[in-house]
Amino acid sequence: MASAKRTVLFSKLRYRILLCLVAALVFAMPLRNALEQHFIYFPEPLHLATPARVSLSYEDITFSATDATQLQGWLVPGQAGAPAVLFCMGNAGNISHRLETLQLLHQLGVTVFIFNYRGYGTSEGRASEAATYSDLAGAMNFLNERGWPAERIILFGRSLGAAVSLEGSLHRTPAGLIMEAPFTSIEAMGRHHYPLLNSLLGWLIGAKYNNLAKIADLEAPLLIIHGKNDRICPPNMAEELYARAPQEKQILWIPEAGHNDGFVVGGERYRDTLKQVIYSWTGFTTESDR
Numbered sequence: 001m002a003s004a005k006r007t008v009l010f011s012k013l014r015y016r017i018l019l020c021l022v023a024a025l026v027f028a029m030p031l032r033n034a035l036e037q038h039f040i041y042f043p044e045p046l047h048l049a050t051p052a053r054v055s056l057s058y059e060d061i062t063f064s065a066t067d068a069t070q071l072q073g074w075l076v077p078g079q080a081g082a083p084a085v086l087f088c089m090g091n092a093g094n095i096s097h098r099l100e101t102l103q104l105l106h107q108l109g110v111t112v113f114i115f116n117y118r119g120y121g122t123s124e125g126r127a128s129e130a131a132t133y134s135d136l137a138g139a140m141n142f143l144n145e146r147g148w149p150a151e152r153i154i155l156f157g158r159s160l161g162a163a164v165s166l167e168g169s170l171h172r173t174p175a176g177l178i179m180e181a182p183f184t185s186i187e188a189m190g191r192h193h194y195p196l197l198n199s200l201l202g203w204l205i206g207a208k209y210n211n212l213a214k215i216a217d218l219e220a221p222l223l224i225i226h227g228k229n230d231r232i233c234p235p236n237m238a239e240e241l242y243a244r245a246p247q248e249k250q251i252l253w254i255p256e257a258g259h260n261d262g263f264v265v266g267g268e269r270y271r272d273t274l275k276q277v278i279y280s281w282t283g284f285t286t287e288s289d290r
Contacts, residue, residue: 040091040160040186040207041127043120047096051076054103061115065131065138071123073115073139075146076106083175083282084111084148086139088161088168090181090260094121101158104263108275109286111148115139117164129207132160136168150174154278155220159183159233159259163209166218173219176281178274180225181259183233184212184240192234215241221248223277227257227265250277 051058051074059075074095078084085105089098095114105112117135118125125131136155143153150172157165162182169177183189186209215222222245226238235253242251252273257265266273279285 041117041119042092043117043127044093044097045121047094047121049096049099050074051099051102054099056099056102056106061113061142063115063138063142065118065125065134066141067131067134069118069123069125069131069134069138071115071118071135071138072121073113073142074102076102076112076114078106078111079109079286081284082110083152083154083278083284084113084143085154085156085278086136086143086165086174087112087114088136088155088157088164089114089117090159090161096121101263104271105156105274107271108278110154110278110284113139113143129209132164133167136164137171140168140172152282154178154281156180157182160209163211166211166214169220170214170217176221176223176277177218178223178225178277179211179241180262181227181230181233182211182224182238182241183209184237185210188212188237189233211241212244215245218245221277221281222250223273224249224251225262225266225270225273226251226253227259227262228253228255229257230259232259 056076061073061075063071063073065071087098087101087105089095094116098114102112102114115135116123117127117132119127140150140153144150151174153174154176155165155169155174156178157163158180159182162179165177166179186207224238224242226235228235238251242249252266252270254262254266254270263270
């Protein structure tokens, strides 16, 4: 009789534990989404300007992510027969904050396509790790349809965009991959910037963006660009990624640059390195170089 009571009590206890676990998961999901939006994604809905402000002709593009979410971007045409640079921005603002980068890349003669992740600018939806990957895949599809196969596309990502670009490179090998100011993983960033908070709540953040775990599988040639004074993604993260990446690879250190000003501080050295790798990877030469 006592044994039967213990069995009933044990069954009830298991049931209550199960209910508690289910409740914890139900309440954790909104918290997980809230934490991701607070710590990772910082979208701005309004464009401050268009490429016309820096005297660039462009096409305003609406295209679909692979899950049919409607996204928006700008296509800045290059010289005839030029490869395309598909630029993935960082986690803040929108594409209107990257006009200087558009101008710099256009000066190399290439076509440039830059797009807003979902929730950024006029793109629909809300960002997440899986969503940003779907957004990039949709951008790749758009360029394919416009006549640029993967081997004529350079993926170029800055900060969070470096992680998005790396993931894209593992699914369709581009002509080359440029990772500027990359981090090793979201978990490592949490440990670096918020050690106590990360130990308490880090498990609730679903986004991983684990570049360090992925980069060994990269088949495209790689250029890493990193500022020695980067206080957001510390330089040792670039060193770890470079060490684990397979050949062909190179790294450009910009001694005085922080996280967001490498293309400014790097000057001609930055521009010349981009030109060298893009032309080498694609066999492209400008009209003035012929």
